[in-house]
Amino acid sequence: MLDSKANAMDFDRLSDADKALVGQVLRAAVDGPFFPEWEFHTLFGLMRSEVRAIAEAWPNVDLTGPDAALAVSNSLNNLLGYPHGQDGVWSQWISVGRSQIAELLSCSGESYFEPLR
Secondary structure (H helix, E strand, O other), X not given: OOOHHHHHXXXXXXXXXXHHHHHHHXXXXXXXXXXXXXXXXXXXXXXXXXXXXXHHHOOOOOOOOHHHXXXXXXXXXXXXXXXXXXXXXXXXXXXXXXXXXXXXXXXXXXXOOHHHO
């Protein structure tokens, strides 16, 4: 797992547009069709309600806390790496393609799916 303080430092360097994309990713993760309820906690290490609270507060969250950093990291990683089979509705939730989200992830730390490729 990524160190939350390292994540916070990296996210501080994101542009306003990138921060807005993180907000879209968080909302897609909690409200979109990407992750089934029965598997959400296992994938995210947090309850859906906990990630939703972070999404609703975004970008006014403390990324030095473990929950916010975990929610952001796991939302980015899981939308890219989890086999959700929902690529057809991606653009209804996220305004950019997968490659832009992968670039955004590279600003937050290494993808935990990268070694599996």
